Amino acid sequence: MGSQKTTPLVAVLMGSKSDWDIMKEAVSLLKEFGVDYDVRVLSAHRTPAELLAHIEKLENSGVSAYIAAAGMAAHLGGVVAAHTIKPVIGVPIDSGSLQGIDALLSMVQMPPGIPVATMGIGKPGAKNSALFIVSILANQYPELSTKLVHYRKAQAEKVLGESLELP
């Protein structure tokens, strides 16, 4: 984990190192698309001051969007969104006894005014968070638009190929 490159386009934040097993899926897709990123473990509850300091640093360095992943009573996405006007994509982590339902509701039920674009729970949500950000950035970066079209094409071909493999 840690920083990757000096000018991050996307900041990936997670509430605990225990979220990494899920969030590495998002980071791996950002890498595949060649999107610069910065990954940190920072908690809205456990390290509130450091989280704010980090957001301030990212804002000054021209970050384009945030992915905020957290489990249980997940406030990370909302707190990040409160300190930026950049898009914040939330990933509810399936930790704790409620397996992510708690985190999903915490993120998706933001009161009006400060949105967090909430993905599905766990690994599928982590993957979609990266793809969703690539969609947003594709408006600004034509090379990402091209890569996303190729990604979708390859995905469709894989699905069509799977039908042919059936007995």
Ligand code: RP5
């Ligand atoms: C949340 O609490 C984290 O995002 C994590 O999903 C959950 C449990 O954290 P640990 O006790 O594993 O550090 O803040």
